[in-house]
Amino acid sequence: MRRTLIGLLILVAMGCTTVPTSFSPANPVPPGQFSHEDWQGLLRMHVQDGVVDYPAIHPQGQLSSYLALLDRMDPNRLSAENRLAFWINAYNAFAVKGILDRYSPATLFGRYRYFIAREYQVGGQSVNLYDLEREILIAQFHEPRMHFAIVCASASCPKLQSWAYEGQQLDQQLHRATSEFVNDPSRNRFDRSKKVASLSMIFKWFAEDFAARSGSVLNFVREYVQDASLKQDLFAADYRVEFLEYDWSLNGPSPQPW
Numbered sequence: 001m002r003r004t005l006i007g008l009l010i011l012v013a014m015g016c017t018t019v020p021t022s023f024s025p026a027n028p029v030p031p032g033q034f035s036h037e038d039w040q041g042l043l044r045m046h047v048q049d050g051v052v053d054y055p056a057i058h059p060q061g062q063l064s065s066y067l068a069l070l071d072r073m074d075p076n077r078l079s080a081e082n083r084l085a086f087w088i089n090a091y092n093a094f095a096v097k098g099i100l101d102r103y104s105p106a107t108l109f110g111r112y113r114y115f116i117a118r119e120y121q122v123g124g125q126s127v128n129l130y131d132l133e134r135e136i137l138i139a140q141f142h143e144p145r146m147h148f149a150i151v152c153a154s155a156s157c158p159k160l161q162s163w164a165y166e167g168q169q170l171d172q173q174l175h176r177a178t179s180e181f182v183n184d185p186s187r188n189r190f191d192r193s194k195k196v197a198s199l200s201m202i203f204k205w206f207a208e209d210f211a212a213r214s215g216s217v218l219n220f221v222r223e224y225v226q227d228a229s230l231k232q233d234l235f236a237a238d239y240r241v242e243f244l245e246y247d248w249s250l251n252g253p254s255p256q257p258w
Helices: 007-016 037-046 062-070 080-100 108-117 129-141 144-148 167-182 201-205 207-214 217-224 228-236
Strands: 119-122 125-128 189-191 196-199 240-243
Touching (some): 037 062, 062 080, 080 119, 108 125, 108 129, 196 201, 201 217, 207 217
Parallel strands (some): 196 240
């Protein structure tokens, strides 16, 4: 979740939510039989360049099958790479499901309902998007690139990819998602004449995660800038960092009732 949920809403969330540490799925799926195939198929069919065709996603189709499979899996039985891929895909699938269920992060109260009040099932346990991000993805994996893989259904979020994350290629996938985000001028801009880096609010909300990996937010960004001349200038000059306003509008056309 993107940290615009403030004050009382955060306190309420901290006081009334719990994060599962163990799982007890009914009719469990062995790790070797678990697959992201349904989620992969949905993404390939309904996501193009980060735009999600919500009206075309039938809630009882591939998404429903995938969500049911998530509830049959104990993620703690997966390897570290597969477990991180599992939670990234789960977050994105839940985020899509929330939109189809007519929740919306477009307003402050809407963000409370979307990220905190709405819960989803994993391995027989309940979790919301806020806790999934903070207490599982951030706290357990310490992988700042995951911030560019999870997508909260909003225009300023990273683009939802048209493929699922997989443990065996996760490092390459996270590198690709991070590089695409950093070099997207609609999300980050660099004024070389004024020496100003205008960055996504994601870099402000989760500055500690990026600093822990690279020493500072700007150091992290420098690693992924593809323009060789700009990269050199970012290392040579003292850039001032500012943050762009976050656009919470939906990352695709609104869903239709089924």
